[in-house]
Amino acid sequence: MLLNDLPPTYHISSKMSDKTTSITDLPLDILVLIFPYLPADSFLALCSTCKAFQQPSIRLDPAYWSFATRSTFRIPNQPVVQHDGVRWQKMYRRLLTQSRVFTWGNNGHSRLGHSYDERVHGLPMMPRVIRPGRPNRFRLNTHCSFPKEMEDTRSLGVISDMQCGGWSTTLLTARGTLHTVGVLDGGRVFAAIDRLQPLGFPPGYPSSSTETQYDEPATAVRQFSAGRSHILALSDSGRIWSWYHVKSAALQIKFTHLEMKEIALTDQSKESSTHGKVRQVVAGWSRSSAYIHGVGIVVWDPVERDHDDETTDTMLVMQNAEVPRTGYQRPKGRRSETEEERTLGQDVGALLNYIILEHYVVFVTDVGKVFCGKFGERNEVANILELRALRNETGTPSDVQGSFRRFAVFKNNEVITSDQSYLDACWNDQRNNPDQTNIPGLKKIPALQNNDVISVSFGDYHYLALHSNGKITSYGTELQACGALGLGSELDDEGHARGIVYDRFSRDGRLLPHSYTRGRQVWFESSKKDWISHIMNGGNNIEEAKERLELFKTSHDVQGEVSEWLEQESRHWDKQNTGDDDLGAYFALRVSSAGWHSGALVLVNDDLANQESLRSFEDQSFPRLVLSDGTEMPGQKPFDGWREGRPQLIFDTES
Incomplete structure (x- = not known):
């Protein structure tokens, strides 16, 4: 009998006695030895046969879904999350149709x-x-x-x-x-x-x-x-x-x-x-x-x-x-x-x-x-x-x-x-x-x-971290404003908005220390790029935001705090529509860096991504904050609050 033909109840007989035993009577440590022999559709079919197999310890068995995902799709093992069965199962489902590759940074040699x-x-x-x-x-x-x-x-x-x-x-x-x-x-x-x-x-x-x-x-x-x-x-x-x-x-x-x-x-020996x-x-x-x-x-x-x-x-x-x-x-x-x-x-x-x-x-x-x-x-x-x-x-x-x-x-x-x-x-x-x-x-x-x-992946001067929620955060320096951090351009002020300071002569972009407390996420949504460009151009009232923009451009502390406020707004944006599987429109599986460029393997939910592109932000203006030292940014609009509370910035990173 094939394993995927095994019914939930099977018959065991001997010369001494006949006994009907349910497969659910087998201990879990025996079942997990059987599961890897089943393809995903057979495993899910087995789990649907009775309530006992619907319990998370079986249906979302991390050993099974990790093995199935890595053996089917050749995905590298990720030791930090190898016991997260929910993540591996969701990854398996979406890999079938949604894996995409994104790159950024220096495009020399068309790399x-x-x-x-x-x-x-x-x-x-x-x-x-x-x-x-x-x-x-x-x-x-x-x-x-x-x-x-x-x-x-x-x-x-x-x-x-x-x-x-x-x-x-x-x-x-x-x-x-x-x-x-x-x-x-x-x-x-x-x-x-x-x-x-x-x-x-x-x-x-x-x-x-x-x-x-x-x-x-x-x-x-x-x-x-x-x-x-x-x-x-x-x-x-x-x-x-x-x-x-x-x-x-x-x-x-x-x-x-x-x-x-x-x-x-093809060797069937037991060696x-x-x-x-x-x-x-x-x-x-x-x-x-x-x-x-x-x-x-x-x-x-x-x-x-x-x-x-x-x-x-x-x-x-x-x-x-x-x-x-x-x-x-x-x-x-x-x-x-x-x-x-x-x-x-x-x-x-x-x-x-x-x-x-x-x-x-x-x-x-x-x-x-x-x-x-x-x-x-x-x-x-x-x-x-x-x-x-x-x-x-x-x-x-x-x-x-x-x-x-x-x-x-x-x-x-x-x-x-x-x-x-x-x-x-x-x-x-x-x-x-x-x-x-x-x-x-x-x-x-x-x-x-x-x-x-x-x-964590390292380039020559920058590095990127992949988090279990599918987000990527960026750190370090991008030489000659090459874009290796993936946070935006120097020329459109996107990079400044994300907390990057550019050297006047070399154009090297260095991430401000303020950005290391909670990190700066790499965005894949083009709508966020449009949003940050809208904000940095003064928003819906350029004249009212003029003094605040000037303060932002002349003070690194102000730049750092405004950058953190924008980051919190972006994270709030992400929570509004995560889809049926809670992975969101873009879920990064892999991140890599080398030299002056970076890349990521990303699962893309096209339906959610298309919804993101329709998001409206024309009524928003450049933020007005009460800074950490008590200074009130100039302007007539009401002060903006913090979605996650004002962060306690940590600048000492020595272990």
């Missing part, structure tokens, strides 16, 4: 995947190269300061993941296909205007057709990582692929000193050993890496073919390094541990996640500890060092995320951010200060604490 034939508001970076045979029209690469949907993506089906590289943006579809726009090495390519295109494999693999080549487990991508100038991918069968150029076929990675095992999808199988790949700033079961973190230099080589399909890595003490795995079944293994499990633990920074590897383990190791010659890591101030004293697992020079550690609903200078201080003071006492450099941004942050 944003849009605005090919129109001028995005902002200043140009450089002239585009005009190809022979094309109309001789002068085009400019420009900045984009407000999220805009990528072109050429809706025909790809469900988008499962997106990541920004140094000069590129790459998408993973539910079919396991990878598509990239921009270039992988902007240091050697002056400009590019190519549109989104699939990443390919060497000749001889299943098919040269991009429509079918990913159907083979050896080339269907399960997980990928975009580095500064290269991309790594892990296939369904466990192969590692590496790209160094968008138009060049991938190279399969093998090692001379390591044996990797592929997953035999459960994972030793030698690749779990994860991570592309760093200038390094490639993979976590291999039983070995640990393996690091090597990015690979390329020789200039005159077009046929090589496999790169045999002669020189690689292994990060010490990262290969420990908790024993399963009755396997006993040696004394050395038990000690390693207590002192270090089993690795949960890791990142590759410019000069360090940082990883977290299942005993709540965070470690780092410094790269030496040929990627060697001589030893690892626990970052004691980041230890989770409860012993529960933490998470780490980051890239280039900055990172964030998640523990107990807190998010602690830091950079390589902190790692340098801890590393260089191991002898004199082994307890790492009073080493500065750890920050707790108020808006990220106890605020359901799922992930």
Whole structure:
């Protein structure tokens, strides 16, 4: 009998007795072992058969919906919300039809995947190269300061993941296909205007057709990582692929000193050993890496073919390094541990996640500890060092995320951010200060604490946080007003309204400290952009608002408080129509940043989005507030109140 044919009551018989037993009599820990074998429609059908299966612990089982969503759509795991069954179920339903990709920031090399034939508001970076045979029209690469949907993506089906590289943006579809726009090495390519295109494999693999080549487990991508100038991918069968150029076929990675095992999808044996199988790949700033079961973190230099080589399909890595003490795995079944293994499990633990920074590897383990190791010659890591101030004293697992020079550690609903200078201080003071006492450099941004942050992504000078309610908040600096913060343009005063101060000469946009108490959300609604433009132009009474606008432009404190008031109005706006599933018109699943640009994978409810576009705000005027120091802003209109109360601004972020 098939599992999805199983009735709510079944008959068990033996020679000794006949007994009719209900499936609802089975304990929950047995049922949850059965559920993953059911497709979503069968699981929902089973839940509808009786009241017992309608209880939230079963119908909204987080283990089931997390597995179903990740296995069906190749969505990366999100450890912070892995026990939120409601979120995973809603995500599953909307992913079927509503995944969209938005990008913003520096559009050099056409890395944003849009605005090919129109001028995005902002200043140009450089002239585009005009190809022979094309109309001789002068085009400019420009900045984009407000999220805009990528072109050429809706025909790809469900988008499962997106990541920004140094000069590129790459998408993973539910079919396991990878598509990239921009270039992988902007240091050697002056400009590019190519549109989104699939990443390919060497000749001889299943098919040269991009429509079918990913159907083979050896080339269907399960997980990928975009580095500064290269991309790594892990296939369904466990192969590692590496790209160094968008138009060049991938190279399969093998090692001379390591044996990797592929997953035999047709193997019906009960052999459960994972030793030698690749779990994860991570592309760093200038390094490639993979976590291999039983070995640990393996690091090597990015690979390329020789200039005159077009046929090589496999790169045999002669020189690689292994990060010490990262290969420990908790024993399963009755396997006993040696004394050395038990000690390693207590002192270090089993690795949960890791990142590759410019000069360090940082990883977290299942005993709540965070470690780092410094790269030496040929990627060697001589030893690892626990970052004691980041230890989770409860012993529960933490998470780490980051890239280039900055990172964030998640523990107990807190998010602690830091950079390589902190790692340098801890590393260089191991002898004199082994307890790492009073080493500065750890920050707790108020808006990220106890605020359901799922992930933090870092660009060169800016960073973005994704919250469990599907909102994205933005922090840091955008160089040359490139728009990487996604909060609006310098020229239309949108950026000023959101709390950005622009340098007069460099035009670098820095987010005011006032914005770090509750954060500044990235908006996807064009109606909000129109609303903020209306407000910054004086609203419905330009003359009455004239003095307040002048005060706003000359005082950073006034700018910060008005910006916070506008933020509260926007959040109130969001609460008015969230839809049947409470996810709203735009619900972000993934956020990514690199270099000077950013992007997000967003579920879009078109019906709600269309309603948002009809919102009217013509009767609103520039706000008149009583400031925190008691100053009353000039004007004749009544004072505006605070939707969420006047915030107690926090400017000290040192942990």
